[in-house]
Amino acid sequence: MSPSDKPKQKPDYHLEEMDNELLLFHPQEKKVLYMNETTALVWQLCDGQRTIQEITALLVETFPDAAREIPGDLENILKQLQQERVIELA
Amino acid sequence: MNELRTHTISFAGSTVALQYEGHEAVRIIEFLFRHIPTSEEQGVADVTYHLLSKGGVAELRLGHRENEIHFRASEGEVAGYLLGRVCEALASHSTGGMVFHASALSWNGMGVMLPGTMEVGKSTLTAWLLSRGYDYLTDEMVYLPNGEARLVGFPRPLNLRRSSRFVWQELRGERTEEVWSGSDFDLVQPDWFPMTRVCSAAPLNLIIFPRYDLRATFAFEPLSKAQAGLELMRHFVNARNLPEAGFPRIAQLVRRVPAYRLRYARFEQIEGRIEARLAPARG
Numbered sequence: 407m408s409p410s411d412k413p414k415q416k417p418d419y420h421l422e423e424m425d426n427e428l429l430l431f432h433p434q435e436k437k438v439l440y441m442n443e444t445t446a447l448v449w450q451l452c453d454g455q456r457t458i459q460e461i462t463a464l465l466v467e468t469f470p471d472a473a474r475e476i477p478g479d480l481e482n483i484l485k486q487l488q489q490e491r492v493i494e495l496a
Numbered sequence: 497m498n499e500l501r502t503h504t505i506s507f508a509g510s511t512v513a514l515q516y517e518g519h520e521a522v523r524i525i526e527f528l529f530r531h532i533p534t535s536e537e538q539g540v541a542d543v544t545y546h547l548l549s550k551g552g553v554a555e556l557r558l559g560h561r562e563n564e565i566h567f568r569a570s571e572g573e574v575a576g577y578l579l580g581r582v583c584e585a586l587a588s589h590s591t592g593g594m595v596f597h598a599s600a601l602s603w604n605g606m607g608v609m610l611p612g613t614m615e616v617g618k619s620t621l622t623a624w625l626l627s628r629g630y631d632y633l634t635d636e637m638v639y640l641p642n643g644e645a646r647l648v649g650f651p652r653p654l655n656l657r658r659s660s661r662f663v664w665q666e667l668r669g670e671r672t673e674e675v676w677s678g679s680d681f682d683l684v685q686p687d688w689f690p691m692t693r694v695c696s697a698a699p700l701n702l703i704i705f706p707r708y709d710l711r712a713t714f715a716f717e718p719l720s721k722a723q724a725g726l727e728l729m730r731h732f733v734n735a736r737n738l739p740e741a742g743f744p745r746i747a748q749l750v751r752r753v754p755a756y757r758l759r760y761a762r763f764e765q766i767e768g769r770i771e772a773r774l775a776p777a778r779g
Contacts, residue, residue, distance in 0.1 A: 424721035429726060431740075
């Protein structure tokens with residue numbers, strides 16, 4: 407995973423947003439995923455246009471108090487989303 | 497003289513026909529389905545099972561000719577096996593609404609659903625709640641008709657593990673004829689519990705995901721709507737029969753009904769707490 411990678415949501419997921427959390431469902435794979443508020447925010451930023459570096463900068467700008475933790479946390483969340491096969495890196 | 501009879505059971509939009517013959521077969525059908533209304537519709541069964549008995553031995557035949565399974569055993573054993581198969585068949589053919597693997601009870605007209613797999617102890621918890629004055633809907637299978645937050649239960653005898661016998665036998669039941677036993681389970685009629693009423697439906701006011709764990713620290717905590725949706729999807733039996741696997745309906749449901757996670761090691765830890773959560777729904 408490099409800073410210039412552009413994470414992109416995989417298609418075909420049905421999405422339900424509930425109090426800033428997300429519930430995703432893939433009808434073919436019969437897979438359901440729960441995302442807490444933080445993971446849901448990251449997932450929504452994975453539009454295939456922004457690089458990881460740009461997502462990091464955006465999050466740091468929005469949450470300056472957490473600037474030190476954001477790069478590591480973001481990497482962990484992206485790894486988790488990649489393992490769950492809900493994003494791909496372009 | 498024995499004669500072949502048919503007993504038809506409809507639940508959640510699907511139907512099972514039981515063709516049976518013999519003294520023990522009659523007893524089994526009467527015991528298992530005492531609280532379940534017989535369907536008026538004939539000839540529309542999704543599945544047909546055959547239950548025959550002769551000389552004190554019950555035999556259950558499932559399937560069709562070349563794939564037929566024969567199961568010969570004691571009354572209690574055959575009853576337990578048949579009950580499981582009937583529940584599976586009804587759930588897997590249901591298309592009208594959502595079917596959950598769950599217990600359901602009612603307290604002062606307010607309904608509680610307890611979804612869970614076999615090992616979480618939901619039948620034993622149900623037995624304990626019955627001893628506390630709750631009304632019985634089911635210990636296994638709940639149906640929510642299309643778009644409604646309304647519980648319809650399959651009011652079968654409670655299927656309690658042998659290992660939990662020491663718990664429910666303390667709950668003051670006396671009528672031993674209301675209990676049938678298999679090798680590792682007991683089928684206990686809700687009537688066994690004094691004061692228990694069986695009701696067919698109740699509004700859904702509360703969802704609780706229970707887990708008994710002897711070493712657990714007690715917890716009774718609210719779940720977010722998304723967490724509740726994830727949990728419910730795990731116990732959603734007929735999802736494959738519904739459009740978009742019922743996902744939008746689950747989302748709609750958890751937006752309307754509060755859900756909690758319950759971890760407990762002793763029943764006394766629960767005393768009064770479920771009723772306290774139901775009180776706001778009463779208004």
